[in-house]
Amino acid sequence: MINKAILMGRLTRDPELRHTGSGTPVCSFSIAIDNGYGENRQTDFINCVAWNKTAEFVDKYFTKGRMIIVEGRISTRTWEGQDGKKNYVTEVVASQVSFGESKKNAEEGGYSAPARGGFDASVPEMPADTEDDFVALETNNDLPF
Secondary structure, three states: OOOOEEEEEEEOOOOEEEEOOOOOEEEEEEEEEEEOOHHHOEEEEEEEEEEHHHHHHHHHHOOOOOEEEEEEEEEEEEEEOOOOOEEEEEEEEEEEEEEOOOHHHHHHOOOOOOOOOOEEOOOOOOOHHHHHHHHHHHHOOOOOO
């Protein structure tokens, strides 16, 4: 089964960084995404949550109005409120976030093609001593396929 979401939109408010009881960083934010044109134009507001280093990255580098690219999975949570009612929320749990515009264009209020960069929490950093082996694998022409 596949559960993957890729979204690009503008933050509707500044991200909110909190920490769980055990000290794990968690950041909540919402993005606005326009759909359609003219009279059929609608805006969807998508709630997102990021954890650990991704949460800290979002909190440090993004503010209200900035364009963001979010990759993650759709999740639904249920909990019982203080009033005894069941509450439901559907949100995107971000595994990777990237800048959707350059810093210069963000300051000018314009849009440009997505900037390279971002933070991928799902891919661990490669140890420095294995980098040469990795390059050798990429450039080896003796592969049987």
